[in-house]
Amino acid sequence: MTENSRPRSALVALSGGVDSTVAALLLQQQGLAVQGITLRLLPGAAGEATIAAAGRVAAELAIPFRVCDCVDDFERQVMTPFRRSYCQGRTPNPCVLCNRLFKFGLLLDEADRLGCDLLATGHYARLDQRQPDWPRVCRASDLRKDQSYFLFCLSSPQLARICFPLGDLTKEQVRQQARRFGLAAGDSGESQDVCFIPDNDYIRFVETDAASPPAGALVHVDGRVLGNHNGIHRYTVGQRRGLNLAWREPLYVVRLDPIANQVVVGERPLLLRETFEVTELVWNAPQSPEAFDDLCCQIRYRHQPVAARLQSSGPQQVRVQLTAPQAGIAPGQAAVFYQGDTVLGGGFIL
Known part of the structure; x- marks a missing residue:
């Protein structure tokens, strides 16, 4: 990189927490002209608290600060699809959608508008830029905090x-x-998994929509009706707790059938799968997915990746063949494909 091509300015997405604060600080120490920006994603006190915390960070660092109001768009493009997916028997990942549309979509547009060379965030991930035409996300050094899974898009x-x-x-x-450096965010708490569900009560959140699914049948995979459920949005594939069924061995949710409004349950071996389809594929390599024989697939955030082969099965779609069967492969969740620590792509489980 020549001196003239080095980045001179950065727009930093500030949340008010310690991670984005230190991200901005480190870029300042590298001599970049740093500006801060915060997305107002939630209405009311929750949104105002985030803005106030981010504003304090900007004041401590003495950097320009602005707010981008996205409340209506976030409700329409992230929160409403989240509710809808649960009601359709899927297990959505709103952080992936938010990253694609807002944190790295809208904010890159803002960086362009402000004339900033870079957009920076407090995510725990690394970049491999050895091939300038194919920069890639890699796992963070701190694997306990690694967030590369959410960045495949x-x-x-x-x-x-x-x-x-x-x-x-x-x-x-x-x-x-x-x-x-005496920054107040040094003692801030950890952020919650889903920003718009601070109490982690997904069921309550989904049920704020008047169109929540009705009650229906709990059915064994052999067709026997074992009981009733209070809405398929209360269940996810792999779930055991809360079924309240008397059976000779533990039962798990094997699949959700929104058309028949059934929760289908079975014994643990029936949870195991070796093949599944992934759609909305994002692929970040010049070679096709079939060209790789050293990939691993991660089917949820804390899942231990498993070796896999991919086969194209349609536009932006692949069939995944795992080398070992896995439990809890839930439609709607992200499946992310790694070569070592490097993200080559990902999509959503059908």
């Missing part, structure tokens, strides 16, 4: 404009940096 042009300053740091090192 980013394209090569986007990744060429993004940086993750925390990729080589542990969480404790990030906190130490904040405390060293």
